[in-house]
Amino acid sequence: MNKKWMIGTLALSLGLVSAGSGALAATPTVGNTTVKTVAASLPGKEGPATINNLTVKSIIPLVVHAKKLYTYSNAGGNTHGMETFMYNGTEYRYLSSDLGSRQQLMNYIKRGFTHNAAAFYAQTQFIEVNGRMAQINEDIGNQLQYDKATAVMVSKTATTAVFELSVPQPNGQGDNADVVVKLKKVNGYWRIDMSPDTLF
Incomplete structure (x- = not known):
């Protein structure tokens, strides 16, 4: 064994030098090498969409x-x-490229909804023009505070469930809205089994 390595090993074992410094260190450092782990997830299997035990508490995050x-x-x-x-006298807007095709839109919506609910939503609320998904250029939907329901x-x-939610109005204006949510278990995880536009 090389004398430098022996001395370096002895110095390390006695704590005379740290592994990252000194000429006798067994392994020289070359900058700060940090490995980052990024979690990869399949569509529909991230966050609250992984609920397999549906309760009155777990439905709210879903x-x-x-x-x-x-x-x-x-x-x-x-x-x-x-x-x-x-288009036909109405202003439409194309969806952004991450939702631009029917399949991309369906995959995105199926992260929280059943296939049938996503298909109904895509069929009734969007049109396909030159291979791109588009919708009427207006914002719709309610402002109910589902996080406080x-x-x-x-x-x-x-495999199926029905819940009734009591959902506060924005800024506490008026009585809570009663909202019925129908769900279905798909591949072991609960999904909402109604079109998003009928729920929100």
Whole structure:
């Protein structure tokens, strides 16, 4: 064994030098090498959408998650550089490139909704023009505070459930709205089984 390595190993073991400094260190340092781990997730399997035990408490994060999906898609996605056009006398806007095809839109909505609910939403609220998804250029939907809702279970089986939510109005204006939410278990996870536009 090389004398430098022996002395370096002895110095390290006795704590005379740190592993990252000194000429006798066994492994020289070359800058700060940090490895970042990024979690990859399949569409529909991130965050609150991974709920497999549905309760009056776990439904609220799922509904809040679904509302975010609806709000983003209903606004046309990333609205930076939005393209508009006229069709049959009505102004439409193309969806952003991350939602631009029917399949992309469906995959996005299915992160919180069943396939049938997503298909109904895509069919009734959007049109396809030159292979791109578009919608009427207006913002719709309610401003109810789903994150502050309370839930009551109306019925539940192994694969279906119905909850009634009491949802506060924005800024506490008026009585809470009563909202019925129908759900279905898909591949082990609960999804909302009604079109986003009928819920929000």
